[in-house]
Amino acid sequence: MEMHSSVTNDYVKRLEEMRKSAKFHPSIWGDYFLAYNSNNTQISSDEQEELAKLKEMVGKLLAQTPDDSQRKLELIDAIQRLGVDYHFEKEIDESLRYVYVNYEQQNNKNGDDLSTVARRFHLLRQHGYNVPSGVFQKFTDNEGNYVASLENNVEGLLNLYEAAHLLKHDEDILDRAIEFCSSYLRASLHKMTANASLSKRVNEALILNMPIRKTLPRLGARKFVSLYEEDESHNEILLKFAKLDFNLVQKMHQRELSDITRWWKKFDVANKMPYARDRIVELFMWMTGIFFEPCYAKA
Structure with missing residues (x-):
């Protein structure tokens, strides 16, 4: 029994030494975000009223x-x-439900319009509807290859490229779409x-390898x-x-980051837990990267 206790104590001692020997570099942010406070992140009543007014106008546009x-x-x-779909979740869901119910009919109606299809x-697919890639x-031709006549339809190829990244297992037609679109879009970049706006969207998706997905x-x-603003057809x-x-939500995030930095600093993590990574800012950024909406503020 004593031998077992001695072994356990030695193990715990070695473990503690290993934990304390971590040489993580300190946080690069320091107290930077403490500068954001309720004064410089305040959302005025005028801004709130303007946002509500514009939201109503966009909602009417969507409904009409x-x-x-x-x-x-x-x-x-x-x-x-543009990141404002969280304001119109119900309206968008209803519209896409209608599109899904009439999916086959609409595809036939629009003929060979690659961009729309x-x-x-x-x-x-992005909203969870299991529509067929067929x-x-x-x-495509009789051998399943995309026809070369599509090569001049840059907007259509870019939309197909983005759509193909929502492929499922064994969807060869979408695998071939990514390869086909990549080839022709890269070759067309110098002609745009x-x-x-279109040129930058293609560059973002292909050259920087950052499709929407x-x-x-x-x-x-x-x-x-920025890209939408350069598009002549923008609303x-x-x-x-x-x-x-975007600016108002950013103010909210800045205020949250200031609060969480102040809260984290009180724990004095760097001194009390040197074996832990002092990365509260990075953790916050990862979370807001996915759940940025104001309704998730407490979480």
């Missing part, structure tokens, strides 16, 4: 756009990529000088705001709403 139209798909896509597929067969929602929204009200919403 027919569910069976290409424009509705483009609008929902833009709202999601790919965007519809992408939005539905819808892309009409863009007339459309800066791999992008953190908040980071993607910040980048897309000014939606753009203004997205910018204001």
